[in-house]
Amino acid sequence: MSASERIPAAGVTAVTPDSSALVELLxxxxxTVRGRIREASNAVxxxxxTLDGDTAECVYKPVKGERPLWDFPDGTLAQREVAAYLVSEATGWGLVPVTVLRDGPYGEGMVQQWIDADADADAGAGDGAGGDGALLALVDGEEAGEGWRPVAFAEVGGGRTALLVHADDERLRRLAVLDAVINNGDRKGGHLLxxxxGRLYGIDHGVSFHVEDKLRTLLWGWxxxxxxxxxxxxxxxLSGQLAEGGPLATRLAELITPAELAAVRDRVAVLLGTGTHPEPSGQWPSIPWPPV
Structure with a gap:
């Protein structure tokens, strides 16, 4: 989703993003369905x-509109999106828009707060060193340059290659930690809002929480x-909240399997044990396709 994909809706009033009122509203x-975002692979x-006079825009992804995947159980992506939001909230970083699981016009699905992306901030990979506020860029040469972190070399046509980089941004670094915890298999540039x-949000977490290492991301710079x-x-x-009977564990148990919950605990324990950001395993493509 991006600002250019937005379908305007009349009569929308702002609701405080992190308030309990927004959770209640969603x-x-x-x-009321206003339109479909056709670029998405699943129904979005x-x-x-609207509730008691308050109205907001949101995204609704019905379970019935989920495309089957070979490595994830059918009909579970919406629950995984909600689980990612709960983990984000437990970190205190607020990196995922408010997300709930509920019934809707096309059955049960994920409903998420709509984020108006800042038109002056660039989450896509541009040419050169990127403009002010850019998060991703393609640069010539083998050095990322000041303020950037290298990811990988990419073919850009005409026999040329360029270095894909992301900003050395604390918000991205927090998101990289969250992705490692939830085992996000699809951190594309278009999923950064x-x-x-001034806040940064990550969206589209349906392919997360697998028991096997599925981490695919553009945020390998650390x-x-x-x-x-x-x-x-x-x-x-998080480790305490994920303990048996802990508040986060109790809520996640309603959304993911016991094995997947145990895998979350294990990933947190490994991160604490090593004290470092994870590296690509080599057993799974490390960068999603398409990357942006």
């Missing part, structure tokens, strides 16, 4: 949701480097 409000519907409030003190503290808190 969970119990009346959903842009809606308005810079908000107008691979093998020590985790920040903040990240270690957050992971320590």
């Amino acid at each position: 969970t119990h409000g009346e959903l 519907l842009l809606c308005t949701v 810079p908000g107008g409030d 691979a093998g480097e020590p985790l920040t003190e903040e990240a270690v503290a957050v992971l320590g808190s």
Whole structure:
């Protein structure tokens, strides 16, 4: 999703992004479908949701519209998106828009707060060193340059290659930690939404929480480097919340399998044990396709 894909809806009023009122609105409000985002591989519907005079835009992904995948059980992507939101909230970083599981016009599905992407921030890979606020770029040569982290070399046509880089941005670094915890198999550039409030949001977490290592991301720039003190503290808190009977474990148990929940605990333990950002395993493509 991007700002250019937005279908305007009249009469929409702002709701505080992190308020319990937004959770209530998304969970119990009346959903009205405004259009479909056709670029998505699964059914993604842009809606308005209204409750007691409050209205907001949201995304609705019905389970019935999920395309079957060879490596994930059918009809589970919506639950995984909600699980990713719960883990994000447990970190305190607020990296995933408010997401709930509920019934809708086309049956049960994921409903998520709509984020108006900042038109002045570039989440896609551009030419050169990228403009102010850019998160991804393609640069000539073998050096990422100041303020950037190298990811991989990419063919750009005409027999040319360029270095794909991402910004050395603390928000991206937090997201890289979250992706490692949830085992995100699809962190593309188009799944990064810079908000107008300066926050960065990650979306599309349906292919997460697999028991096998499926981490595919563009955020490899810190691979093998020590985790920040903040990240270690957050992971320590997550470990407690994921313990048997812990608040996060209890909620995740309603959305993912016991084996998948155990795998989340194991990944947090490994991150705390190594104290470093993970590196590509070599057993699975490390970068999603298409990357942006």
